[in-house]
Amino acid sequence: MAGLYINQHVLNNLFYILVGVFAFSFIYDHSAAIRRRLLYSRVLLGACLTLAAVLCMKFPIYIDPACVHDFRQVPFLLGTLYGGSAVGAVLLTMLMLARTILYGFQPLTLIVYAIMLAAAAVVSPLFRRLPRPSKLFTALGLTFLLAVLTTFVAVVIADFQVTKPYIIYFILMPPFVMMFAVYLMETLHEAQLARAELMKMEKMEIVSQLAASISHEIRNPLTVVKGFIQLLQTGPLPRETEERYIRIALEELERAEAIIRDYLTFAKPAPKETEPIDVAIQLQKVLQMIAPMAHMHSVSLSSSLDHGIVIGNVQYFQQCFLNLFKNSIEAMPNGGTLRVTAEHRGTAVVITVSDNGVGMTKEQVRRFGEPYFSTKEKGTGLGAMVAVKIIEQMGGTWNIESAVQKGTTLTITLPASRVKPPTAERSVAG
Numbered sequence: 001m002a003g004l005y006i007n008q009h010v011l012n013n014l015f016y017i018l019v020g021v022f023a024f025s026f027i028y029d030h031s032a033a034i035r036r037r038l039l040y041s042r043v044l045l046g047a048c049l050t051l052a053a054v055l056c057m058k059f060p061i062y063i064d065p066a067c068v069h070d071f072r073q074v075p076f077l078l079g080t081l082y083g084g085s086a087v088g089a090v091l092l093t094m095l096m097l098a099r100t101i102l103y104g105f106q107p108l109t110l111i112v113y114a115i116m117l118a119a120a121a122v123v124s125p126l127f128r129r130l131p132r133p134s135k136l137f138t139a140l141g142l143t144f145l146l147a148v149l150t151t152f153v154a155v156v157i158a159d160f161q162v163t164k165p166y167i168i169y170f171i172l173m174p175p176f177v178m179m180f181a182v183y184l185m186e187t188l189h190e191a192q193l194a195r196a197e198l199m200k201m202e203k204m205e206i207v208s209q210l211a212a213s214i215s216h217e218i219r220n221p222l223t224v225v226k227g228f229i230q231l232l233q234t235g236p237l238p239r240e241t242e243e244r245y246i247r248i249a250l251e252e253l254e255r256a257e258a259i260i261r262d263y264l265t266f267a268k269p270a271p272k273e274t275e276p277i278d279v280a281i282q283l284q285k286v287l288q289m290i291a292p293m294a295h296m297h298s299v300s301l302s303s304s305l306d307h308g309i310v311i312g313n314v315q316y317f318q319q320c321f322l323n324l325f326k327n328s329i330e331a332m333p334n335g336g337t338l339r340v341t342a343e344h345r346g347t348a349v350v351i352t353v354s355d356n357g358v359g360m361t362k363e364q365v366r367r368f369g370e371p372y373f374s375t376k377e378k379g380t381g382l383g384a385m386v387a388v389k390i391i392e393q394m395g396g397t398w399n400i401e402s403a404v405q406k407g408t409t410l411t412i413t414l415p416a417s418r419v420k421p422p423t424a425e426r427s428v429a430g
């Protein structure tokens with residue numbers, strides 16, 4: 001019986017709605033910029049569902065002298081429920097525009113959809129907080145109630161003729177189509193969340209692997225030290241040999257110390273927690289920390305720091321910049337200036353670290369961040385790698401500009417967060 005009513009046109013309408021939902025989900029999934037800004041994601045939602053609604057209208061289920069029958073109320077309600085009144089208003093405008101262009105202006109259509117907009121916009125904030133099963137039934141119930149209500153209004157004010165196909169296609173079928181669309185939206189969104197979570201875990205994995213490889217690196221010098229001390233223990237040795245052993249042991253200990261410094265200066269238990277970081281405050285702290293070292297190398301410090309917020313682990317963040325600042329200072333054995341800037345640019349916080357030191361060749365720039373690559377006699381070749389890994393873990397990118405004997409500028413771009421750091425906690429609209 002119902003099968004009789006599920007014809008090609010109904011399936012086409014269903015298809016347009018699916019296209020709208022999938023287009024939204026696909027683009028949302030592939031654009032970090034859209035995910036970060038509520039406004040962008042609402043514009044996208046509005047655009048995709050407008051497309052669906054207009055297609056439904058252009059290729060309707062059937063046309064009656066009094067009204068065009070299609071499932072446009074589904075994308076319309078879907079957009080308003082998920083996007084709120086603003087998206088609903090945009091959808092209403094586009095819908096009326098398309099209706100007027102395609103079939104002429106019909107005041108009744110405006111009244112019907114204005115009622116739907118008002119009701120769905122009121123329900124929207126509550127709807128978005130509901131668990132999934134309740135969302136499905138709320139969508140079903142609301143679509144049905146609004147269909148009945150608007151039909152009632154149409155009958156009262158315009159003496160609208162209610163026909164059997166109208167009952168099927170406007171009142172009975174759309175609630176189920178709506179429930180299906182909400183189910184899809186939710187499933188796609190959950191898959192997206194699961195993927196994001198997985199990616200975050202993979203990034204954490206990089207850092208724990210790093211920890212494992214570094215503890216291995218520390219074990220080597222310790223083994224050497226142990227060996228020489230055991231040798232010293234065996235009995236009286238010539239003074240010269242004893243001194244040589246002690247020197248080697250001390251050098252190895254220094255190496256172990258350097259490795260720890262490049263990686264673990266700030267390490268604390270439970271270092272995996274991330275939080276909002278005010279880059280200006282933290283960079284200032286690191287600058288203070290290296291001030292004595294800079295002074296020793298006749299390097300002056302200059303900084304211009306905006307209060308941008310990024311998400312990350314504070315200890316890692318400090319470690320990253322400590323390593324970069326140290327490299328810059330070490331690149332200026334005859335003194336110079338280490339200049340640090342932080343700037344909030346739209347959706348990013350851009351940090352630059354520049355020095356007028358020895359600079360790097362093209363080959364050195366290419367190998368920057370490679371483990372154990374060092375041009376220094378006592379270098380570990382770990383500092384830059386750790387810094388780069390931390391930047392990548394925070395979702396950032398980096399770029400080096402360097403000229404031999406002129407200096408080096410490192411530009412680091414981190415995604416900006418709109419969340420305030422804990423010290424100045426304040427909820428952000430959204």
Ligand code: ADP
Pocket residue numbers: 323327328331355357358359360364368369373374375376378379380381382383384385408
């Ligand atoms: P290390 O400092 O122990 O040598 P890093 O990983 O910190 O190891 O740095 C790797 C190499 O990158 C350095 O040995 C140096 O050749 C080069 N480098 C890093 N930063 C700079 C800089 N600011 N100026 C010139 N060379 C640099």
Ligand code: MG
Pocket residue numbers: 323326327381383384
């Ligand atoms: Mg270094």
